[in-house]
Amino acid sequence: MPDIQRLTTADPAFWTRLETLTAWEGVADEAVTTTVRDILAQVRTVGDVALLEYTRRFDRLNAKQAGDLEIPPIRLQQALHCIPVDQRTALETAAARIRTYAERQKQESWVFTEADGTVLGQQVTPLDRVGLYVPGGKAAYPSSVLMNAIPAKVAGVPEIVMVVPTPGGELNELVLAAAAVAGVDRVFTIGGAQAVAALAYGTATVPRVDKIVGPGNAYVAAAKRQVFGTVGIDMIAGPSEILVVCDGQTDPDWITMDLFSQAEHDEDAQPILISPDAAFLDRVATRIDALLPSMERRKIIEASLDRRAALIQTLDLNEAAQVVNFIAPEHLELSVEKPEALLPLIRHAGAIFLGRYTAEALGDYCAGPNHVLPTSRTARFSSALGVYDFQKRSSLINCSPTGAATLGRTASVLARGEGLTAHARSAEYRIAEQP
């Protein structure tokens, strides 16, 4: 049975212990960094030739020519028609809800006119082309395809290029079906750093994109980090986390399973339960032991509970909110009688699940909000993936002659204060021209 840490805020060393518990250093392995640098350079230099070679070597996929690495759109439609009908319905239901929520995030252009006729504003435009990385093999999640592609489509991105490695040629039908549902435009069976390189620099076969999103292993993460600047990237995600705040009145089995649902992702995943009710923490600990043996992914869950889980006792729910704000969790469940009362105290969390019925797993698949969320305390300064991430804003300034003269005087003083006289003279020309 797992040995889960118990913490209490009554402990004078509590905050130090909490910092240690939640610390996570994204490991920047030197060997991985170097390997990735070489792969990027090769694909950048010789394009398809390198792409074919790495795909042969790493994915045991012998394509004769780079064009063979593309899956035609018709194949995605086939997958959608061949999967069981309940899966197709579930994908389509989830997609519709994700789309509806995303529509609310769409930013529009705006302008306003000042008294002297000067117009200021912001023009919002979508990115031209987005690359979506989808891991192959075990960690191939169709839900990730929906969560990454749909906000891009809602933003108006004309072309989404998906890459998914197919080790030994094995295709995941559910992933292909999700791509069809999400409106992905092109799909290539490539993966790893070589796929990231192809998307960032382009090859004769793979078009270069403006931003790369989607999860991947250490090589993919290192490659995204290295191409950042040439293209945009979403984020480098750490292990998944759930933080449940419970008043002690929710069925302990429900809470236990919510903790397991994060733990089953990854041995480094972090499930934490906070309650002012010590007896409730005991009851959950008992139910963890009782339910664990029946879990399909028991080994992973147990490792996660051992390594990174905690049961934390606080004085009350107000203090629980303070702990939440320190942790800035990826997923926060407020499993309490009046979650709305607690909500205003929460400053940092990726997604907040309010009330006993709102299992975090609903958000992973189909509630509507995105499941791509900031991890490792980064919710202090970042947010869920959204339509925003596929739009950009160009500032607009259109000065009337009068406006240019007025602004020119201010600009001239400040520019001269900074010693930038070409700036000053450029502004002053427009003053001199006034009638």
Added chain:
Amino acid sequence: MPDIQRLTTADPAFWTRLETLTAWEGVADEAVTTTVRDILAQVRTVGDVALLEYTRRFDRLNAKQAGDLEIPPIRLQQALHCIPVDQRTALETAAARIRTYAERQKQESWVFTEADGTVLGQQVTPLDRVGLYVPGGKAAYPSSVLMNAIPAKVAGVPEIVMVVPTPGGELNELVLAAAAVAGVDRVFTIGGAQAVAALAYGTATVPRVDKIVGPGNAYVAAAKRQVFGTVGIDMIAGPSEILVVCDGQTDPDWITMDLFSQAEHDEDAQPILISPDAAFLDRVATRIDALLPSMERRKIIEASLDRRAALIQTLDLNEAAQVVNFIAPEHLELSVEKPEALLPLIRHAGAIFLGRYTAEALGDYCAGPNHVLPTSRTARFSSALGVYDFQKRSSLINCSPTGAATLGRTASVLARGEGLTAHARSAEYRIAEQP
């Protein structure tokens, strides 16, 4: 006289030449990276001791204790009262306009309720604490203080901590005055990688922040890159750029000075002029030679023009827009008769200055929109600094019992399709409980 490149879209090799012209590799100097890594580790480990030592060594500033590195708020007010009144007025005018524009960007929380009582939404909150890096010495720009601090304050950030190196103890009064006007809360006279480290990790004296913004030299840029993840960062900026599209009817002296105003920033700055009118390009070339000798920063301007400038002839303004979209310029001037007609063709640009009167320099100081803008073609996927960058969004999900049952069925199918059975069971518990 500078030898400025001339390009024409009629040249079959035009797009290749254009790519070469605009290519910019953010240099990741190994020596800088290693030095910075050591500095970060030292400050992280021994805090103030390292901070004092590096400040002695790099800034020739002998503070006895770390507390002496803080400038009290009263000193900022003194600076504001001591600068010439026209400078104070200019700072306050600029600040008011930047604030008014930023107010329009503020995002608000929202929720909506579905038919079954499920509530979805987004809670928008400000960051807790932001660090603002301000370079010392020659490149100390009070306008940057306004542009970085005001959007944070409009977002509702309670505390802004500014760091500014003062080599040899030399303070820049205009920078301190700008900090007073912008509402900066605390100021420390530290700089370089050690200042970034202090902000990212915190020391006994310097509080740790959630995000670091503001420009800096290669060490500061490398430090920001390395602490990214522990804290948020704004962007790693490349050299400044201006792209002017002119129909040939604007005074060539105006256009010349607009090009100079970017060139004077930096020897690597990139000023480009596009026109369908070859004779106009000739006239500007002539005026460049004529006006250059009178420029205070002539050497820098000349180097920039030699290295990175270009005069580009296109077939017409439509084709000019295509070139613009490839370059995705930081600053774009549409110095044409009907800029509004050209605007819909522009997909990528940091800021767009419409019409002959809208000198780019006005945007640098006081038009209102931010002057912190994406460079080196990154406007393809990123935007001006704004209030957005100091707010974050937490997704909200509050399922009614009926909603949880409906969503639970979809989630269960998809979770089982992904082999994540704890997710499925967590969702299913909430179905079983239905009456």
